[in-house]
Amino acid sequence: MTVPMTWLALFSLTALVLLLPMLPALREWRRPRDATPLHIDAQDALDPDLLARRFADRLAQALRESADHLNDQPLVRLAEAAQTAGPAGHPWPLTADEQARGRSQRLWSAAGSVQLPAHIAFHAEVAADDDLRSAKGATYRALLAGRQLWLAEGSQVLRWAHGHDVVVAEGAAIHGRCTAQQRLTLLGQARFQLLHAPLLQFGAPLPPEPEVPAVLPQPDATLPIEWHAGAGRGVAHADLRMPPRHGWQGDLVGMGQVQLGEGCHARGSLKARRTLTAGAGTRIDGHVIAEGAIELGEGCLVQGVVASETAVRLGRGCRIGLPGRPATVTAPHIEVAEGVVVHGTVWAGEQGLALSGSPGVASANPVPPQPALSPTLPPDLKAAA
Structure with a gap:
C-alpha cells in the first residue's frame, strides 16, 4: 500500500469512528421514528411550542402539495366521514399489521374533529384540524389540535402536545412539552416536564385574594437586615x-x-x-x-x-x-397543588407533579x-x- 493510500485509509477510519455516535441523531433528523422522550434544555424552555409550529408548517405544505409522505414517513389524511373510532361509526383505517402490533408508525392528519382509537399507540405525529381526543391509557409521540386537545385518563405523550385549548385528565403523563395558545387545564394528578400557556390552571380555580395596600413601609428596624x-x-x-x-x-x-x-x-x-x-x-x-x-x-x-x-x-x-x-416557574423538581394558576411556563428539569x-x-x-x-x-x- 502506498503512502497516500495509507493516509487515506487512516483518514476514512478516523472519520467513521467520529461519525458513529452521530448516526442515531442523523437518522432521527432524516426520518424521526423513535418514540422516546426528548431532553428539554433552557433554550427549549424559551420557545416551548417551537416543535408544534414547525410540524404544523410542514404538514400544511404537505397537504397543499397532496403529498403521501412527510419526512419520509407515510402520511394519511382522514376525511371527516372516516374519523369515528367508536363501535357505531366507521372503524379507524388501520392495517392488519398495525392492529396486530397495537401501534402505528404512520403520520395521521384528520379533517375536522377526531377521537383516537383505543389500545393503539401512535409512534408518529397525529393532527386534527379541529378537536382531538386521545384514548384512555394510550401512548403518543406527538399530538396537534387546531382547537381543543383532550388528553384522556392515563394517556401519555412522549414528545409534545399542542392545541388552542388543552385539557389534561387524571393520571396523564407528559414526558415532553405541552403547550396551548390560550388555556391549559390539568384536572387531576398528572406528571409533566414542561407546560406553557397564557393561562395554566391546576384543578378548580379558587377565589381571588383580597387587595393589598398600595404603599408599604420598611420592615421592622430590629430585624437583621x-x-x-x-x-x-x-x-x-x-x-x-x-x-x-x-x-x-x-x-x-x-x-x-x-x-x-x-x-x-x-x-x-x-x-x-x-x-x-x-x-x-x-x-x-x-x-x-x-x-x-x-x-x-x-x-x-x-x-x-x-x-x-x-x-x-x-x-x-x-x-x-x-x-x-x-x-x-422552574426547578429540577416541581410540585403544584390544586387551584394554582400560572401565566406562562412551568418547567421541571427532572420531574413535575400536579396534585389534586x-x-x-x-x-x-x-x-x-x-x-x-x-x-x-x-x-x-x-x-x-
Whole structure:
C-alpha cells in the first residue's frame, strides 16, 4: 500500500469512528421514528411550542402539495366521514399489521374533529384540524389540535402536545412539552416536564385574594437586615424570619434561609442562598429565586419568576405571573397543588407533579434536595434580585 493510500485509509477510519455516535441523531433528523422522550434544555424552555409550529408548517405544505409522505414517513389524511373510532361509526383505517402490533408508525392528519382509537399507540405525529381526543391509557409521540386537545385518563405523550385549548385528565403523563395558545387545564394528578400557556390552571380555580395596600413601609428596624437605600436592596447576612403581615419596598437578599410569615408583602424581589419559605397569603411583586427549595404557602401571589436550583412547591391557590405579563416557574423538581394558576411556563428539569385536592403546601413529603440536577437558568434570572 502506498503512502497516500495509507493516509487515506487512516483518514476514512478516523472519520467513521467520529461519525458513529452521530448516526442515531442523523437518522432521527432524516426520518424521526423513535418514540422516546426528548431532553428539554433552557433554550427549549424559551420557545416551548417551537416543535408544534414547525410540524404544523410542514404538514400544511404537505397537504397543499397532496403529498403521501412527510419526512419520509407515510402520511394519511382522514376525511371527516372516516374519523369515528367508536363501535357505531366507521372503524379507524388501520392495517392488519398495525392492529396486530397495537401501534402505528404512520403520520395521521384528520379533517375536522377526531377521537383516537383505543389500545393503539401512535409512534408518529397525529393532527386534527379541529378537536382531538386521545384514548384512555394510550401512548403518543406527538399530538396537534387546531382547537381543543383532550388528553384522556392515563394517556401519555412522549414528545409534545399542542392545541388552542388543552385539557389534561387524571393520571396523564407528559414526558415532553405541552403547550396551548390560550388555556391549559390539568384536572387531576398528572406528571409533566414542561407546560406553557397564557393561562395554566391546576384543578378548580379558587377565589381571588383580597387587595393589598398600595404603599408599604420598611420592615421592622430590629430585624437583621442591612438596607442599602441607594440600591433599593436589603441584605440579611444570617437566617431571616420575617414576622407575619410585614411589608416593605425593595429587593431582599438572604445569605442563609429566608422564612416569611403569613400575609407578608414584598414590593421587590427575593433571593436566598438556602431555602425560601413564604407563609399563606404572601405577595411578592418581583422574582423569587433560591439555591435551596422554594415553598409557597396557600394563596401566595408572585408576579415574577420562581426559580430554584433544588425544588419548588406551590401551595393551594397560588398565583404566578399576571395576565399579559407571563412568568416562569422552574426547578429540577416541581410540585403544584390544586387551584394554582400560572401565566406562562412551568418547567421541571427532572420531574413535575400536579396534585389534586392537596391542602396547603403541595406535598407533605418534601422532595429531597438535588442541586446537581439544576436546569441552566438564563443569566437574567441568575442575576435577578
